[in-house]
Amino acid sequence: MTTHAPQSAQTTPSVTLPVSLDEAVAALSAMPAAVPVAGGTDLMAAVNSGQLRPAALVGLGRISEIRGWQYQDGHALLGTTLTHARMGRPDFAALIPALAAAARAAGPPTIRNAGTLGGNIATADPAGDSLPVLAALEATLIIAGPGGARRELPVSHLLAGMEMLRAGELIGYVRVPLLHAPQVFLKATGRTGPGHSTASVCVVLDPARRGVRCAVGAVAPMPLRPLDAEGWVASLIDWDAERALAPEALTAFGEYVAAACIPDQAPDGTPHELPPAVLHLRRTVAVLARRALGRALS
Ligand SMILES: Cc1cc2nc3c(=O)[nH]c(=O)nc-3n(C[C@H](O)[C@H](O)[C@H](O)COP(=O)(O)OP(=O)(O)OC[C@H]3O[C@@H](n4cnc5c(N)ncnc54)[C@H](O)[C@@H]3O)c2cc1C
Structure with a gap:
């Protein structure tokens, strides 16, 4: 393990570079103020914007x-x-x-x-x-x-x-x-080229359990699993034959997923009008889910 002492205790954090996972854990335990850093893409953005001032860093890059x-x-x-x-x-x-x-x-x-x-x-x-x-x-x-x-x-x-x-x-x-079956990830961004997801969908087929698993990202604080939509669509698939679905079923799946993740009614069933931006997001989720399942089954 290598440790680089700070040049100035006020501004520069000490950096420890362990070569095993247990050494890294030991370094973190010994320095409660230390923060682990891997690629640094998120951490350095936080440091550069002044949100984070770590007193010490434990780098994970040398742990093979x-x-x-x-x-x-x-x-x-x-x-x-x-x-x-x-x-x-x-x-x-x-x-x-x-x-x-x-x-x-x-x-x-x-x-x-x-x-x-x-x-x-x-x-x-x-x-x-x-x-x-x-x-x-x-x-x-x-x-x-x-x-x-x-x-x-x-x-x-x-x-x-x-x-x-x-x-x-x-x-x-x-x-x-390892499911050894088709799986598809699709994302929508607000711009052309690389960008953060405004919505993303992953569809995974699990033929051994005759299941379809779906998760929707970016529209809530954590990924959402539309379990009823998963179960419904899995029941439509002939797992022993060609696993194909009619376009109407794919569209219905997309709508089902979108409605589960971005409901247009309150928990008591009262309908409420969604703002245009949320309505657009809901449509995006429906399209992504339909396409992802279609590609997984094709
Ligand atoms: C310009 C830009 C574009 C980006 N675009 C995307 C994008 O399109 N999609 C996307 O998903 N992300 C995107 N990101 C975010 C970022 O690149 C990813 O989240 C990346 O995977 C973070 O990994 P890292 O190794 O750089 O994390 P770090 O910055 O090293 O660490 C991030 C946080 O995780 C903690 N940490 C790291 N490793 C561990 C560990 N093993 N155990 C516990 N805590 C740990 C750190 O302490 C820190 O709090 C983007 C970032 C930037 C700056």
Whole structure:
């Protein structure tokens, strides 16, 4: 482990560069004010805008054990510092197509070269492109804690705030089931070229469980799962034959997903008029969901 002392205690944080996950956890535990940094794309934006003034940084870039992936019981165990650029490559796309598609859409090349999977999850920005994919795949996180402790929790629990990272803990790995079936990620942005999602949809087929899983990103603080729409459309698919659906069914699925995520009625059933911008977002979600399912089934 290397530690660089600050030049000026007032302005420059000390930087520690551990070479193992447990060393990183030990460094964080020893310095409660320290902040982990992976690619730095989100963290440095916060520092540059004056929102964050970390007294110390623990860099994760030299930890080789969390830079790649390995296979484990029908799952892929993805290291937290896998970059978007690496996940976008064809060998990864053959493994988890929707996560590769999300990684390819995650900002301009400079950001994709530095930005990591773990940073995307820890930042938990509603527009984070990996988040709806991980929600649809029902991925879990392996959290590394002090004393070599490991605990596993669903990504959705962290994103929903049901569970938090405790002092000294780090996201070590992301555990993703390998479904060997079509999966599609689509996003809409407010501009041409790379940009943050205004809405995103991931659709994953799970033939073994005869299921369709869908998650919608960017329209709420966390990815949303339209479970009734998933169950309804899965019941229409002939899983033993050609898995095709009529265009009307695809359109109905899109509408069902959009209505579940952006309802146009209050919980008591009273209809309310949506502002034009929200109505537009709702239509966008409907189109993305229809297209994503259509592509997954084609
Ligand atoms: C210009 C620009 C465009 C962008 N476009 C997109 C986009 O289109 N789509 C998208 O999804 N994102 C986008 N981003 C956001 C960003 O690139 C991603 O969220 C990226 O994945 C963050 O990863 P990182 O390694 O850079 O995180 P860092 O900046 O290193 O860290 C981010 C936060 O996560 C914490 N952290 C990092 N790793 C861990 C870990 N293992 N355990 C616990 N906490 C951890 C850090 O302490 C920090 O709080 C964009 C950012 C910029 C600046």
